[in-house]
Amino acid sequence: MGFRSPLGRxxxxxxxxxxxxxxxxxxxxxAGLGLLGLWFVISIAGIGAADHATVxxxxxxxxxxxxxxxxxxxxxxxxxxGVNVVLEDYVHDGRALVLALxxxxxxxxxxxxxxxxxxxxxxxxxxx
Amino acid sequence: MAQAxxxxxxxxxxxxWQVSNxxxxxxRMSGLFLTIGALVLTAWLVAAASGPxxxxxxxxxxxxxxxxxxxxxxxxxxxxxxxxxxxxxxxxAGHGFTIPGSRATGWTAVIAAGVLTLLFWIVALTGNGG
Numbered sequence: 001m002g003f004r005s006p007l008g009r010x011x012x013x014x015x016x017x018x019x020x021x022x023x024x025x026x027x028x029x030x031a032g033l034g035l036l037g038l039w040f041v042i043s044i045a046g047i048g049a050a051d052h053a054t055v056x057x058x059x060x061x062x063x064x065x066x067x068x069x070x071x072x073x074x075x076x077x078x079x080x081x082g083v084n085v086v087l088e089d090y091v092h093d094g095r096a097l098v099l100a101l102x103x104x105x106x107x108x109x110x111x112x113x114x115x116x117x118x119x120x121x122x123x124x125x126x127x128x
Numbered sequence: 129m130a131q132a133x134x135x136x137x138x139x140x141x142x143x144x145w146q147v148s149n150x151x152x153x154x155x156r157m158s159g160l161f162l163t164i165g166a167l168v169l170t171a172w173l174v175a176a177a178s179g180p181x182x183x184x185x186x187x188x189x190x191x192x193x194x195x196x197x198x199x200x201x202x203x204x205x206x207x208x209x210x211x212x213x214x215x216x217x218x219x220x221a222g223h224g225f226t227i228p229g230s231r232a233t234g235w236t237a238v239i240a241a242g243v244l245t246l247l248f249w250i251v252a253l254t255g256n257g258g
Contacts, residue, residue: 005134027220030213041206045252052183056176068173079163086156111170118177 022081029078036071060122072115080108147234155212158205165202207244211237
């Protein structure tokens with residue numbers, strides 16, 4: 001490849017071979033989010049302003065609960081990948097980058113757990 | 129040295145703003161904004177599971193003028209990121225690389241996002257919820 005510097009070629013640095021999963025993961029989750037996101041936005045236009053009992057029952061009822069869990073998982077996976085790219089572009093200090101990537105990962109996992117647990121608890125009727 | 133032949137990214141200080149790079153940075157900004165929206169979506173689910181008091185508090189915040197403005201922003205960011213994301217997927221599949229073509233799809237994405245956002249709020253505000 002003409003884009004590699006002679007030094008880079010001599011050291012043997014190149015692809016870390018982790019780009020494939022990121023690239024496909026971002027695009028496949030984008031396709032999934034297109035469908036799940038549209039479903040959610042159309043639904044929320046209808047019930048978004050309703051009272052607590054209506055919304056809680058809607059979240060916990062059968063097709064919605066499963067679709068919402070899929071939405072939360074796909075959305076946070078896609079979001080995590082996207083924020084990673086932004087951090088990799090603008091954070092140039094190696095340690096700060098690793099720290100930021102770790103914190104962003106923690107935040108996304110925490111959001112996923114909180115969201116999915118809430119959906120499941122509404123679905124099982126166990127209201128705290 | 130081969131260094132001299134390596135491609136350069138645009139020098140932003142002197143780069144002329146045009147449709148292509150404006151929509152590109154807007155895609156990134158809308159994505160980051162939607163990540164904050166994901167936090168609010170999570171808060172919405174947690175509040176609904178926590179009970180009427182917590183849900184009422186969150187709903188009150190989202191219905192206040194700043195909350196409503198943010199919701200409008202998230203709806204616009206969602207539809208823009210969706211429409212422009214379709215352009216990105218088409219590029220990834222190898223389509224739409226001509227300059228007039230990408231300008232046309234870019235403007236299409238912007239207009240479609242605006243129309244879909246408008247439709248969303250018409251349905252949301254005239255529906256049974258009010």
